[in-house]
Amino acid sequence: MEFRAAVMQDLTAVMSIERRAHFHPWSESVISRYLQKPGSAWIAEENGTVLGWAVITLIAGEAELLMIAVDPDYQGKGTGRALMNFLLNYLTEKQAEQWFLDVRESNSKAIALYESMGFCLAGNRSNYYPTANGHEDALLYCLDLQP
Numbered sequence: 001m002e003f004r005a006a007v008m009q010d011l012t013a014v015m016s017i018e019r020r021a022h023f024h025p026w027s028e029s030v031i032s033r034y035l036q037k038p039g040s041a042w043i044a045e046e047n048g049t050v051l052g053w054a055v056i057t058l059i060a061g062e063a064e065l066l067m068i069a070v071d072p073d074y075q076g077k078g079t080g081r082a083l084m085n086f087l088l089n090y091l092t093e094k095q096a097e098q099w100f101l102d103v104r105e106s107n108s109k110a111i112a113l114y115e116s117m118g119f120c121l122a123g124n125r126s127n128y129y130p131t132a133n134g135h136e137d138a139l140l141y142c143l144d145l146q147p
């Protein structure tokens with residue numbers, strides 16, 4: 001598996017993943033914006049096939065994971081963890097001090113991944129995410145990156 005910065009040519013593959021991986025996928029215009037923002041969007045691929053993507057921001061030592069999605073055909077095979085570990089190394093090299101993310105409280109797969117990497121629960125945002133029947137909480141997680 002290889003990791004690289006995303007480019008606009010990834011738009012079709014990323015949109016296909018977004019539409020199949022999420023209840024509420026990002027729009028084409030939002031995806032395009034991040035594909036053009038240097039250092040933000042990252043791709044995991046194998047033999048030229050895009051397996052997953054992620055979006056981060058880094059401002060004044062505080063990093064945030066805005067998105068991670070793995071193609072449903074390739075989920076459960078280590079891609080998400082490998083992409084997160086790649087980003088962890090990248091952010092550590094960039095001297096980030098803390099890495100934040102938020103996640104739907106029902107997303108047990110993603111929560112298991114984040115907690116296994118050492119992310120700690122830092123708070124919650126009530127009724128933050130829309131669901132089919134209403135809303136659910138966002139859980140806010142944080143990982144300290146510097147010793």
Ligand SMILES: CC(C)(COP(=O)(O)OP(=O)(O)OC[C@H]1O[C@@H](n2cnc3c(N)ncnc32)[C@H](O)[C@@H]1OP(=O)(O)O)[C@@H](O)C(=O)NCCC(=O)NCCS
Pocket residue numbers: 021022067068069070071074075076077078079080081082102103104107108109110112113116
């Ligand atoms: C969350 C997601 C990125 C994980 O990527 P993945 O490639 O499927 O995950 P991996 O195979 O690398 O597994 C990483 C860890 O996730 C957890 N996990 C994966 N599949 C799981 C399952 N079916 N049940 C419970 N935990 C699971 C485990 O902790 C696993 O670690 P382990 O294999 O050492 O036990 C992916 O499932 C996805 O794209 N989901 C839809 C989009 C999404 O929810 N994004 C996160 C938004 S915050």
